[in-house]
Amino acid sequence: DPAPTSPPPVNAHPILWIPTCARPAFVMADKSVPHYAKPIVSQSLAEYTNEEQDKVKNAFNPANFVSISSLPAYVNPAFASQHRISMLEGGSGSMKCGKAPAFFMEYEYMSEPYGLADELKAEDRIQKEQIRQQIAGDQPFVAPGSCFQAKHEGTAPYVPEPYSTFQDEQLRQKWIHEKKVLAGPFLPVAGKGVLGKPTRAMLTDIMTHLYRILSEDWEDAQPTVFTTEEDLIVIYFSIK
Numbered sequence: 588d589p590a591p592t593s594p595p596p597v598n599a600h601p602i603l604w605i606p607t608c609a610r611p612a613f614v615m616a617d618k619s620v621p622h623y624a625k626p627i628v629s630q631s632l633a634e635y636t637n638e639e640q641d642k643v644k645n646a647f648n649p650a651n652f653v654s655i656s657s658l659p660a661y662v663n664p665a666f667a668s669q670h671r672i673s674m675l676e677g678g679s680g681s682m683k684c685g686k687a688p689a690f691f692m693e694y695e696y697m698s699e700p701y702g703l704a705d706e707l708k709a710e711d712r713i714q715k716e717q718i719r720q721q722i723a724g725d726q727p728f729v730a731p732g733s734c735f736q737a738k739h740e741g742t743a744p745y746v747p748e749p750y751s752t753f754q755d756e757q758l759r760q761k762w763i764h765e766k767k768v769l770a771g772p773f774l775p776v777a778g779k780g781v782l783g784k785p786t787r788a789m790l791t792d793i794m795t796h797l798y799r800i801l802s803e804d805w806e807d808a809q810p811t812v813f814t815t816e817e818d819l820i821v822i823y824f825s826i827k
Contacts, residue, residue, distance in 0.1 A: 638667040787818065794820060 639662060646655040700706075719728065785793065794812045801810040801822065811823040 639664065642667050790814065790818065790820075797822065 642653060643655065643662075645651040645653040794814070797820065798810060798812045801808075801812070805824070807826065809825040811825065813821055813823070815821060
């Protein structure tokens with residue numbers, strides 16, 4: 588049973604008075620612990636209960652990097668949280684450095700001059716010169732083409748074929764000419780062939796056609812149609 592409470596003072600307001608049994612019990616924080624070291628809300632909550640199942644499920648997903656190599660043989664509840672906490676606690680301490688790996692070995696430093704490549708080429712040339720002297724002595728090397736013609740060497744010099752170049756040039760000129768044509772050749776509405784130029788053989792028919800048209804239009808006039816030396820058509824009217 589709760590302890591009896593004393594009555595409120597005479598000058599106190601009755602609405603503000605709360606019995607001791609109904610008041611919340613607040614725990615005073617330790618003033619010796621700094622503010623940044625005090626426990627937070629996430630530490631007092633329960634751990635994620637489905638973390639073990641998600642870890643095993645993600646390990647078999649090809650798009651995930653989770654591995655099951657670190658899982659124990661017998662899975663028990665909260666093992667993933669305990670493993671994570673142990674890894675965090677183990678990594679927070681100081682690390683002991685072991686020996687240097689085998690591939691970091693001491694070696695003698697050798698300076699590389701700027702002319703090292705030229706020196707290597709010169710040494711190679713001297714070695715080849717010594718080998719040549721051992722084989723042929725002091726006689727210098729002479730190419731066989733300067734002395735005599737071997738059986739496998741032809742007497743006629745090789746000349747490239749000029750026909751393929753000419754054909755390529757003709758094909759190139761054809762492409763250039765076709766690109767200049769914006770449309771095809773002119774065709775009349777009737778769909779007949781392309782109109783050609785009038786020739787000298789058609790000159791008589793043209794003059795006869797013109798004379799007939801002029802006689803019908805100008806009855807009073809007497810037209811005369813003739814040609815010049817330059818094949819130009821001249822029309823002369825004689826009006827009475």
